[in-house]
Amino acid sequence: MADTDLIACLYSADDAGVGYSSRAIAMNTSRYAPPLLTLPSPKQRFRGDRESTEPAEEAEVDVNLYRSRLELRFSRGPQTDAGLVFGWDRNSDIVLPQVPGISFHHCTLTFDAANRPLIKDLGSQGGTAVSYDAEAGDQIRRDFAWIIGGHEVPQGKKTTVIHFSRHLRLQIVVTGHELASPTYIENVRRFRLGTSDPEKLLGRLDLTSRPRTRPASGAGTPSSGPVVLRKILGEGGFGTVSHAWDVTTGEEYALKEPSSKARQNIDGLLRVWTKEGAIMERISHSRQWDSIHVKLADFGIHKDSFDLTTIVGTRYYTAPEIFIESDRRIYDDATPKKGFTAAIDLWSLGVVLGQYVVPLPRCDAAGLAWCRTIIDVIKKSLEEKPSEFKKLIATLLAWNPSDRGSAMDCYRRALCLPQETEEDSSFTTVTTETADSRAAYSQSEYDLCNSPMLCYVNRSQLSAMRNIRPPTDQEAAVNWPVFRLQKAKAKRTIPEIPDHDVQFAAIFLAMAQRHFYPTPPASSTRDSFWTTNLPGTPIPRPNLDNITLHILTEGDDVLIVYKGHVTRKFLERFHNPFAAPRDEEGLVCGMHIEYTRVSMKPYLDPQDLGRALGDIIIRYQYPTKETSHYDAVDNGILNEESNCKRRRQREGPDVQCDEHPVGVKKRCLR
Numbered sequence: 199m200a201d202t203d204l205i206a207c208l209y210s211a212d213d214a215g216v217g218y219s220s221r222a223i224a225m226n227t228s229r230y231a232p233p234l235l236t237l238p239s240p241k242q243r244f245r246g247d248r249e250s251t252e253p254a255e256e257a258e259v260d261v262n263l264y265r266s267r268l269e270l271r272f273s274r275g276p277q278t279d280a281g282l283v284f285g286w287d288r289n290s291d292i293v294l295p296q297v298p299g300i301s302f303h304h305c306t307l308t309f310d311a312a313n314r315p316l317i318k319d320l321g322s323q324g325g326t327a328v329s330y331d332a333e334a335g336d337q338i339r340r341d342f343a344w345i346i347g348g349h350e351v352p353q354g355k356k357t358t359v360i361h362f363s364r365h366l367r368l369q370i371v372v373t374g375h376e377l378a379s380p381t382y383i384e385n386v387r388r389f390r391l392g393t394s395d396p397e398k399l400l401g402r403l404d405l406t407s408r409p410r411t412r413p414a415s416g417a418g419t420p421s422s423g424p425v426v427l428r429k430i431l432g433e434g435g436f437g438t439v440s441h442a443w444d445v446t447t448g449e450e451y452a453l454k455e456p457s458s459k460a461r462q463n464i465d466g467l468l469r470v471w472t473k474e475g476a477i478m479e480r481i482s483h484s485r486q487w488d489s490i491h492v493k494l495a496d497f498g499i500h501k502d503s504f505d506l507t508t509i510v511g512t513r514y515y516t517a518p519e520i521f522i523e524s525d526r527r528i529y530d531d532a533t534p535k536k537g538f539t540a541a542i543d544l545w546s547l548g549v550v551l552g553q554y555v556v557p558l559p560r561c562d563a564a565g566l567a568w569c570r571t572i573i574d575v576i577k578k579s580l581e582e583k584p585s586e587f588k589k590l591i592a593t594l595l596a597w598n599p600s601d602r603g604s605a606m607d608c609y610r611r612a613l614c615l616p617q618e619t620e621e622d623s624s625f626t627t628v629t630t631e632t633a634d635s636r637a638a639y640s641q642s643e644y645d646l647c648n649s650p651m652l653c654y655v656n657r658s659q660l661s662a663m664r665n666i667r668p669p670t671d672q673e674a675a676v677n678w679p680v681f682r683l684q685k686a687k688a689k690r691t692i693p694e695i696p697d698h699d700v701q702f703a704a705i706f707l708a709m710a711q712r713h714f715y716p717t718p719p720a721s722s723t724r725d726s727f728w729t730t731n732l733p734g735t736p737i738p739r740p741n742l743d744n745i746t747l748h749i750l751t752e753g754d755d756v757l758i759v760y761k762g763h764v765t766r767k768f769l770e771r772f773h774n775p776f777a778a779p780r781d782e783e784g785l786v787c788g789m790h791i792e793y794t795r796v797s798m799k800p801y802l803d804p805q806d807l808g809r810a811l812g813d814i815i816i817r818y819q820y821p822t823k824e825t826s827h828y829d830a831v832d833n834g835i836l837n838e839e840s841n842c843k844r845r846r847q848r849e850g851p852d853v854q855c856d857e858h859p860v861g862v863k864k865r866c867l868r
Contacts, residue, residue, distance in 0.1 A: 202381050203722070204373045205315065205389075206307070207231075208292070211359050211367035218295050218366040226268050226292050235263040262371065268292065270307065272385040278392045281308030281318070284362070284464060299324035299363030312450070313377050313386045314348030317360055317370075325420030327361040330427055334445070335361055340420040344445045347372035351443045351450070428453065451528035517545035518569040542601035544608060548594030554577055555588055573597065586615050613763045613790045613799070629787045651709050652748045652811070660751055663701045671865055702749065702791055709747045710769055714740045746814040748811065757796040759810040764789050 210219040223230065276282045276291050285303040286296035310316055319326040319342050328344040329335030330352060338361075345674050348354050351372065353374060360368050375382045428440040431452065442453040473705035523536050549572060552558060556579040559571060574597055580588040590611050596602045749760040768788025796802070796812040 200373050200375060202375070202385070203273050204377075205270040206370050206372045207262070207271060208270065209262055209265050209369040209371070211369040212365075218297055218363075219368055221295050222293075222366065222368065223268055225265055225295070229268045229270065229274065231267050231269045231291070233264050233266055234487050235259070241772065262369075270391055275389045276306075276308075276392055279390055280320075281306040281389075283320070283794050285320075294362060297363065297366060300366060304362060304601070305360075309389065310343070310345070312348065312448070313383060314345050315372055316343050316345045318343045320709060328445070329357075329361065330355040330445075331357055333427055334425050335359065336583070337425050338420045339422070339425065342362055342425075342446065344425070345448055346370060347374070348377055349443075349448055352445075356797045433457075435789065442518050511542075511546075515541040515546040515549045516569075516628055517599070518566055520599060521565040521569065527668070539599055540605065541602045543601075544594050544605065547608075548576075548591050548602075551587075551591050552595065555579065555591060569597075590615065610790055614761075614792060651713055652750060653709055654750045655705065657752055660701065699791065702760060703789060705749055705765055706789060706791070707769075707772060709762075710745050710764045713745060713747075714742055714769070716740075727737045739773060741771075742766045750811075753795070755797065755799050757798060757802070757807065757810075758793055759796065760791060760793045762789060762791045 208223065210223050244313075246699045247458055270282060270292075277289075282291040283303055283306045284290060284292045284294055285305075286294050286300050287302050290303065293305065301320070301324065303320050305317055305319045305326050306316055307315065307749045317326065317328055319340055321326075321341050323336040325340045326342070327335055327338045328346065344356055351359060357518070358370050359374070360370055364366070377383075406582045416602040427443045427445060431439045431441055437454050437456045440453045440455070441450065461865045517538075519538060522543060523538070527535065549558070552572065552575075556575060558575060576588065576592055576595055578593055582665070590608065593611075594608065602608075743766050745764050747762045747764065751758050751760070765788040771788070796810050
């Protein structure tokens with residue numbers, strides 16, 4: 199059981215033969231303690247003595263048990279609340295020899311806020327250093343603190359040495375205490391108060407007035423910066439991962455540093471990243487300093503080259519062409535290496551997305567067999583329960599790399615994905631719902647604030663908008679992206695590239711802003727607009743999000759439904775309506791427009807229109823079966839015939855009653 203009154207023990211750590219450390223132990227007689235064990239004297243043997251049997255090997259004994267020491271105890275606490283002061287001042291708690299490099303008041307032993315013992319330098323001229331198993335002994339600091347106990351890192355070290363100067367070192371062995379123990383907490387509290395009357399200490403231990411320290415010859419110059427102990431956890435081809443522990447704060451973390459090979463051409467990399475940092479500094483970030491999110495990414499074997507020939511990657515996400523090339527290199531070394539394209543990343547993305555749709559089996563197979571297993575699982579799930587999301591995954595997991603498309607193609611398809619639910623692919627036949635059932639929808643099931651919006655623009659209005667050209671000033675700079683967008687044909691209902699149509703882009707933008715922004719106050723002219731003329735009244739930023747909008751217009755014997763996918767990032771660019779963002783390529787990034795034509799010949803089919811407007815109709819599902827039934831009784835036809843018969847009996851046979859069909863045939867679509 200540990201001695202609850204003992205803080206630590208100090209031992210001599212002389213290795214230069216000067217003897218200053220041993221002298222420091224002998225000078226402090228009030229705290230001196232003799233060795234606990236004495237070395238046995240060698241037994242003198244004579245010529246005629248019998249040779250004795252070799253004794254059994256003794257257990258390893260701590261060498262400090264045979265050495266004298268200084269005991270630092272709670273019962274003999276410090277004179278002031280500064281802690282146990284080390285220095286050549288005769289009134290110090292631990293007096294040190296007055297040798298070069300030792301200050302009048304050099305350092306102190308005290309406790310931090312977590313009740314951990316620490317050594318703190320008092321601004322000594324020569325500085326102090328603390329080594330942990332010979333680590334960090336050369337890192338001299340001034341006005342610095344070192345934790346020496348109360349943590350698993352310093353407690354796990356075999357030797358902890360305080361370096362006062364080049365020729366004066368003391369080994370300190372801290373007693374292991376339970377930091378949460380009430381006895382220990384009370385001892386630390388009394389330690390911080392000091393043991394002497396402060397009035398008696400005036401003139402005895404004045405920490406503010408100190409004589410000049412004699413500089414030590416050959417002593418190191420104190421430096422600044424934290425002292426971090428490192429322990430290697432693992433090494434790889436690109437770097438080393440170490441466990442780092444800050445000796446002052448006790449903070450510990452994993453530190454990954456690139457290897458010497460990875461640090462080649464470091465000057466060029468510094469120039470590139472310095473330029474990149476300057477660019478990022480000029481960007482208006484959406485996140486402020488009070489809300490920082492850190493994302494970690496592993497770039498693996500990244501290199502600035504389009505020649506991808508290295509075979510590397512996780513087997514679970516590896517594309518089939520990598521396995522094919524690997525086998526070819528093993529059995530055919532004569533042919534040159536064949537590179538890969540970015541399609542291997544699309545395959546990996548497909549595997550990642552596939553895990554969210556269907557549980558993939560364990561990667562028990564090897565090579566191409568595993569790739570075929572993934573394709574079969576996704577194909578089977580698509581046949582059993584089809585969806586647009588699964589079709590996209592199936593495209594990403596195409597065996598032929600050219601069939602996967604490009605990253606931009608996948609991105610555009612992802613923007614067009616509907617918000618599918620578990621009921622979207624169910625096939626059931628139901629009859630027409632009553633008004634009561636429609637009124638039973640809860641707010642959580644359907645919220646108008648989150649629903650898409652529909653806007654109707656007839657053909658003449660669209661043509662008039664296309665013919666409008668805003669007047670341009672000859673001295674003003676030409677906005678070439680807008681100029682290229684305005685060259686769309688005015689009479690063409692369906693543009694060649696919907697994403698480049700300025701009218702549709704403007705309508706969708708206005709609809710999205712109307713969806714998220716509150717209605718501005720009306721002016722004296724009865725119009726509503728936002729203004730920035732008043733100081734201190736900026737436009738409030740709403741909670742913008744991705745949204746899908748619709749525009750309905752007509753063509754020659756067709757109805758055209760335009761669907762616009764507007765992203766949150768696109769709306770943030772137009773948050774200030776008086777500052778038009780510039781796009782050098784003329785593309786409306788962040789908005790994707792597609793259309794569906796519904797024929798009106800020979801008549802408008804409600805099923806086709808329902809498919810085009812399906813995602814904006816409440817609880818709409820694609821029709822799977824048509825049911826027909828006669829509901830003459832439900833329509834009250836038989837009751838009206840009986841009423842007509844009673845009228846003829848009462849008023850005469852000449853009364854004419856309206857003829858009704860036998861029944862009304864209704865088509866119930868789902």
